Amino acid sequence: MSTKRDIDAQNREAVGRMMAARPLLKTVAKAADVIPGLEPHMLLHAGPPITWERMSGPLRGAVIGALIFEGRAADEAAAIALVEGGEVAFSPCHHHGAVGPMAGVISPSMAVYVVENEVHGNLAFSNLNEGYGKVLRYGAYSPEVLDRLRWMNDAMAPLLRAALEDGEPLDLRALLAEALHMGDEGHNRNKAGSLLFVKLLAPRLVRVAGNAALAAEVMTFLGDNALSVLNPVMAACKAMADAAHGIEGSTVVSTMARNGTDFGIRVSGLGDGWLTAPAATPEGLYFPGFSGADANPDIGDSTITETAGIGAFAMAAAPAIVSFVSGTPQDAMNATLEMYEITVAEHQHLTIPALDFRGTPTGIDLRRVVELGIAPRVNTGIAHKEPGIGQIGAGLVRPPLALFERALLAYAERYGL
């Protein structure tokens, strides 16, 4: 039986590993070639496990789009028939070392970023970011969406691969540390990080391209998308969070993820099983013509950022974000200050200038969440609840507190407390 002192030590061990992890962006590769356990008939998705029947609109839309993208279905009807005929296996990204924003669908042919935590050796993966508007990750699958995905896969990905392999891997933790000093929080605001990413890649892209027009096109695509670096950052956070998973006795939350229906968490000392509860609907700012009535419940693996100590936890670094997710700069400051209440450590490498360079609140302690009744904060995009539409806003959300209460009960049971 663990004492409080034991648990504290185990949590420090878990968070220490999370902070010591050094995620390096090594290359871009075809998902089927690098993601363990990704089978040809399988689609990965965000959040905890879910069946087709319980999938929300945007996840269904992304599944349909991915099946058309893979050439397994010609259209929506054929894709649905394939799924209903049992021809498609679904598996959470998180079961394969991967993460994807929003619907988070990764299909075998898709290009993915490959991140290695050079300290502990674990790998993490994420797909490529499509930019704004109608995009697969928000459940859109029109021809323009699929054309863009094909261009990304066939034209951009090989160039990115060559560029990333033309020199040292990119140190994503260092990039994040710099971006947090430039007004990013690393989840919904990745403007500075994406510029740093483009800056690092641009000379390599020119050198490897052998085709000025394509190099310019890729730079423009990456440069005009202030979320370009979100997916590598998510993979970096996954690599860091995974390093903290599996510490016997630790109450540190090592995964938070949503599939659009359920919010799921995993806890370092509780093995690979999920605890889930219905996902809440975010509160935020909507694009013209949309309102909360159109919003899908919270969706995506991007909560891996908060799990690793950035995103909503680092809001104090990103006062400009409030014009996008709602609230005031003081709210942003308060969000970070509140998260110190439920976390184990202040990050050694990721700091917030406006808080006198204090480290970001890192490593959610299940016990504190329940004792204080403070659920983790999450920044997020908001998807339309129907498939095929896309992003309709951005805002703030929290997982249900009951989820953490159940997790603490499971912990008590597991450890005989």
Next chain:
Amino acid sequence: MSTKRDIDAQNREAVGRMMAARPLLKTVAKAADVIPGLEPHMLLHAGPPITWERMSGPLRGAVIGALIFEGRAADEAAAIALVEGGEVAFSPCHHHGAVGPMAGVISPSMAVYVVENEVHGNLAFSNLNEGYGKVLRYGAYSPEVLDRLRWMNDAMAPLLRAALEDGEPLDLRALLAEALHMGDEGHNRNKAGSLLFVKLLAPRLVRVAGNAALAAEVMTFLGDNALSVLNPVMAACKAMADAAHGIEGSTVVSTMARNGTDFGIRVSGLGDGWLTAPAATPEGLYFPGFSGADANPDIGDSTITETAGIGAFAMAAAPAIVSFVSGTPQDAMNATLEMYEITVAEHQHLTIPALDFRGTPTGIDLRRVVELGIAPRVNTGIAHKEPGIGQIGAGLVRPPLALFERALLAYAERYGL
């Protein structure tokens, strides 16, 4: 005779023009081809007029370097002989619509950025930024310094020119507005602005280069220098400040500049004459091995940033800068708050998220400076006082209050108050 109400209105007119100015970066050209009044035997320099006899070490060093660069002298001794023989005319950058950081030496062959204020039609110019370490603007003139200048002039400048002319001019005010939301203050911290600059130029550079190696080299040079955009930003500020100059009756300061010996100001309603006083020595952080005893007094035209409402005036936007110039994030916040006391307006286009998106304090009112005894704040690099050495630190400084008192007396005399 002007009443207080008249002066207030004239100041609003001046600041209104400063804020309405829209500086566009149009191209890069040879200084002699575009800068009005720049004669072949002339060198432009930072700050108010000064003779060789009174020049400080770093300005002398830059003069020597520029004469070697121009091919007019083979070495230091020859350069000094040329100057002492009366073969070199010196003229302030500001007399020619130009600005240069630190020594601010612009020679006829040098490539310069060309900025046009599209609202009022005035042009402004600045040289290209050399990066860190041993550089001409800090008074260094060793072979490596001159080699870099030659590469910048012969290899980079033509590519920059072609890239800038390959599409719309770059909107520098929009770039600055974005950079202030990303932790820059636009003077000593231009990390985000420089990344935005590289992002905007990169696809153009590839397209126009016809030479992948050179394009990559230029991108790396611009991308690795977090001050790349300082010089275009200074030219933008010059274009904005000049738009506010010459408003009859206005007490708005339209120029602040230092030559390393004197700090000079000009006032909108007081014509083109300078008021000068001895420049103070900055307080700040020194590179290892250097101290305040090595520091040259305040030098450079880069105070045009504060004149236009950014730099030290926008410190609240840039909490991370304190690790470079000294102080705490709270000091940075206080610096901006104090500058509201002596300025006429809050900038309509340049805002600070952490202050609830309040506009930066813009348009120094001579009267308020004197009434309140608050001199403008200036962020600055620190040059070694001997020629040939370079930068030794960065810090904070204020012009002497007596300068503003004398300017107010001159104003009273001029307007019969």
